[in-house]
Amino acid sequence: DARVTQTPRDKVTEMGQEVTMRCQPILGHNTVFWYRQTMMQGLELLAYFRNRAPLDDSGMPKDRFSAEMPDATLATLKIQPSEPRDSAVYFCASGLGDTQYFGPGTRLTVL
């Protein structure tokens, strides 16, 4: 089965450090989404791309977060500098039609 993969699965870091999360979407999917899940806020959209072009990143704190798609097989989400409030599970999802396929997530803990 084709799956979305994400690395790392878990990341513990100290406040102020840079964090990079990677996602490999399902081959052939033209849309990639980044979501963040916390207990308080639930699942929130951070950014999404279609055909590698960013369409909406209004959900991201612009001063510290950045999302890119260097090529069709890789999406990255960077946080610099990280803060304790960034602790959450970050999901990547990809899709071609209306259904989205989620990766296993990266659990980020910022101390």
Next chain:
Amino acid sequence: SQQGEEDPQALSIQEGENATMNCSYKTSINNLQWYRQNSGRGLVHLILIRSNEREKHSGRLRVTLDTSKKSSSLLITASRAADTASYFCATAWANSGNTPLVFGKGTRLSVIA
């Protein structure tokens, strides 16, 4: 916000019973989807119902959609312990395809063997 809201927040039933979860949303939608999330894992797509559909079935799942009331329900029949998970409804913006989903807070279902 057109965020969906699931009801109840938590549900505990015995194996073999049916589980019903409800979702309400606020604005016009293109489609509504239900996802399942097992603890510590990613979301798995269960079923999609379009705005012009009223009911849809998939195995033990039955989804209804009432656009006049802006509500949907997910019924799981003959529940199993393996159905224990959180269930989320998600809405997609009207008149757009493959757009971001807006998720509710979810219903935590516990099926007791």
